Amino acid sequence: VAQVAAGAGASGNRRASQLSRGQIVEAALNIVQESGLDSLSMRRLSKQLGVSTMAPYYYVDDKNGLIELVVEAVLSRVELPGPEAGAWDVRLRLLIDAVDAELRSHPGIGEVLLAGILSTHQELLDAVMELLFEAGFDGRDVLLAYAVLHTYLFGRHKVAMSSVEIPLDLKGAPDWMAPHLHEVTGRDFYAFGVETIIAGFKAKLAAQEAGKPRRSARSTAVKGRRPRS
Amino acid sequence: VAQVAAGAGASGNRRASQLSRGQIVEAALNIVQESGLDSLSMRRLSKQLGVSTMAPYYYVDDKNGLIELVVEAVLSRVELPGPEAGAWDVRLRLLIDAVDAELRSHPGIGEVLLAGILSTHQELLDAVMELLFEAGFDGRDVLLAYAVLHTYLFGRHKVAMSSVEIPLDLKGAPDWMAPHLHEVTGRDFYAFGVETIIAGFKAKLAAQEAGKPRRSARSTAVKGRRPRS
DNA sequence: ACCTGAACACCGTTCAAGT
DNA sequence: ACCTGAACACCGTTCAAGT
Numbered sequence: 001v002a003q004v005a006a007g008a009g010a011s012g013n014r015r016a017s018q019l020s021r022g023q024i025v026e027a028a029l030n031i032v033q034e035s036g037l038d039s040l041s042m043r044r045l046s047k048q049l050g051v052s053t054m055a056p057y058y059y060v061d062d063k064n065g066l067i068e069l070v071v072e073a074v075l076s077r078v079e080l081p082g083p084e085a086g087a088w089d090v091r092l093r094l095l096i097d098a099v100d101a102e103l104r105s106h107p108g109i110g111e112v113l114l115a116g117i118l119s120t121h122q123e124l125l126d127a128v129m130e131l132l133f134e135a136g137f138d139g140r141d142v143l144l145a146y147a148v149l150h151t152y153l154f155g156r157h158k159v160a161m162s163s164v165e166i167p168l169d170l171k172g173a174p175d176w177m178a179p180h181l182h183e184v185t186g187r188d189f190y191a192f193g194v195e196t197i198i199a200g201f202k203a204k205l206a207a208q209e210a211g212k213p214r215r216s217a218r219s220t221a222v223k224g225r226r227p228r229s
Numbered sequence: 230v231a232q233v234a235a236g237a238g239a240s241g242n243r244r245a246s247q248l249s250r251g252q253i254v255e256a257a258l259n260i261v262q263e264s265g266l267d268s269l270s271m272r273r274l275s276k277q278l279g280v281s282t283m284a285p286y287y288y289v290d291d292k293n294g295l296i297e298l299v300v301e302a303v304l305s306r307v308e309l310p311g312p313e314a315g316a317w318d319v320r321l322r323l324l325i326d327a328v329d330a331e332l333r334s335h336p337g338i339g340e341v342l343l344a345g346i347l348s349t350h351q352e353l354l355d356a357v358m359e360l361l362f363e364a365g366f367d368g369r370d371v372l373l374a375y376a377v378l379h380t381y382l383f384g385r386h387k388v389a390m391s392s393v394e395i396p397l398d399l400k401g402a403p404d405w406m407a408p409h410l411h412e413v414t415g416r417d418f419y420a421f422g423v424e425t426i427i428a429g430f431k432a433k434l435a436a437q438e439a440g441k442p443r444r445s446a447r448s449t450a451v452k453g454r455r456p457r458s
Numbered sequence: 459a460c461c462t463g464a465a466c467a468c469c470g471t472t473c474a475a476g477t
Numbered sequence: 478a479c480c481t482g483a484a485c486a487c488c489g490t491t492c493a494a495g496t
Contacts, residue, residue, distance in 0.1 A: 018460080042489065052462050054490085059460095063489065116389035125393065143413055144421035147390055151422065152377070155384025160345035161376055164354065184372055192373035193380065200429030247479080271470065281481050283471085292470065 019051060021059045025069045029106070032070060037108025042066075067112055074106050075099070075113075075121040088134045089198055095127060096153060096194055103157055104186075110157030114150075136205045145201060152193050161189060248280060250288045254298045258335070261299060266337025271295075296341055303335050304328070304342075304350040317364045318427055324356060325382060325423055332386055333415075339386030343379075365434045374430060381422050390418060 027048050031040045042063055046053045060066045078098040081091045103110045128149065132142045161184070256278050260269045271292055275282045289295045307327040310320045332339045357378065361371045390413070 041487085043487080054463085055461055057461095057490080114384060114387050116393065122394065140413060140417075141421070143390075143393070144418060145425070146393070147385075147388065147418050148381070148422040148425050150393075151381055151384045151388050155343060155380045155387070156376075158343050158384070159376065159380050161372075164345065164372070164375070164379075165351065184369060188369075189373060189376050192370070193377040196374070196377050196429035196433060197425055198429070199432035200425035200427070203428035203432055204425060270468085272468080283482085284480055286471080287479060 019049065019055055019059060023049065024056050024059055025073050028066055028070050029073060032108050033106055037111060071109060071112055072121060074102055074109050075124060078102050078124065080123070080127045088131045092131045092198065093194065096149070099153060100190060107157065110154045114154035135201060148197060152197060156190065156193065248278065248284055248288060252278065253285050253288055254302050257295055257299050258302060261337050262335055266340060300338060300341055301350060303331055303338050304353060307331050307353065309356045317360045321360045321427065322423065325378070328382060329419060336386065339383045343383035364430060377426060381426060385419065385422065
């Protein structure tokens with residue numbers, strides 16, 4: 001009776017003999033990737049694994065623990081750019097791009113990270129903060145700048161821009177705006193935001209250095225190259 | 230415990246004789262305000278109203294409909310700054326501040342808005358977009374700039390900064406950073422982000438104008454008469 | 459050690475029925 | 478018109494039990 005469910009799954013969910021954390025995370029990632037995070041339930045997961053509802057609980061504390069593992073699996077795939085990649089802004093862009101690419105292929109994960117569970121992947125956090133420090137922010141502002149990046153990067157994946165309705169009576173901007181809504185892609189959205197925020201950082205840094213001219217204005221020299229979209 | 234429902238209405242949940250949409254929204258707002266959006270369930274709501282589980286369904290389509298009404302109720306409280314308040318950036322700041330103040334006192338609402346249900350409150354959307362247009366963005370960029378604002382403003386309420394751990398081995402920034410984590414408030418976080426984004430907008434606008442110097446696009450130039458169709 | 463099954467306390471929603 | 482109650486199809490998780 002209910003021996004091994006080897007033949008039950010008509011849709012590619014084989015089970016060797018034992019469950020494993022890796023298998024569980026993989027299956028969870030699968031569900032998240034094709035049905036979103038909301039559809040990830042312990043019951044559905046165990047069903048897909050061909051196992052009883054409670055079986056995964058042997059390998060995982062609870063649903064939150066599972067989600068943390070999934071997040072970790074996704075984030076561990078991004079590669080940190082080395083110092084040879086360029087100045088802080090170039091490297092920051094590369095890093096952020098890499099994170100975003102990973103999140104784009106795992107809908108629902110951004111939402112989890114937004115809530116603040118990034119602490120699971122400390123290396124990424126460290127890398128971003130170090131770049132911000134290198135940019136010229138002091139301790140307090142490194143934190144705040146990181147928070148801005150965090151919020152935009154992880155928050156944007158929950159935004160469904162398609163539901164935004166263009167105000168048709170925008171003074172002076174009547175007809176020519178509506179068509180733009182459909183030609184704007186998620187990538188444009190992403191690029192504009194990241195560029196805006198980094199430009200804002202630079203402006204803040206410039207203002208900060210104008211305030212206290214004690215230090216050599218060395219870091220403003222970075223401004224030269226800038227990837228034009 | 231809360232069976233005050235019958236006749237002696239002490240504080241929150243009295244019931245005259247009939248239910249009403251207003252009562253339902255009020256009760257929902259109450260739950261959201263003190264327990265967060267996750268705790269808002271139709272069953273708990275009806276219990277608090279002293280009514281059967283299905284009673285609210287007579288006034289509301291479903292849970293999503295309820296949430297839309299709640300969002301609308303929260304957002305309808307923000308006052309749009311008039312043209313006399315100042316230039317576009319000042320007015321944008323005022324408007325955003327007003328929205329944020331409302332969201333701060335209704336935890337969970339930001340999360341809903343983030344997903345794109347702002348379409349329920351068109352006036353706010355119109356006001357922001359008009360300010361961005363006045364700032365000098367063209368149709369496509371108005372949309373993108375709005376999206377950035379939207380993401381940050383509504384996304385930030387889901388971010389729990391307290392869980393962020395400061396990298397202790399940050400090169401050159403060892404000890405003096407950690408204490409900052411506790412002194413940074415949600416308000417600092419908010420201010421830094423909004424300032425960064427607005428500064429980023431200005432930088433983008435400046436770059437845009439440097440590109441095409443023929444047009445004298447001054448920020449207050451758009452006060453249109455220009456009837457639509 | 460590894461997994462199952464029943465059970466508990468929740469959900470949103472449908473549907474027939476009551477007044 | 479307005480509301481109730483039972484029922485259905487879900488949740489996450491506890492706990493005792495099986496192998």
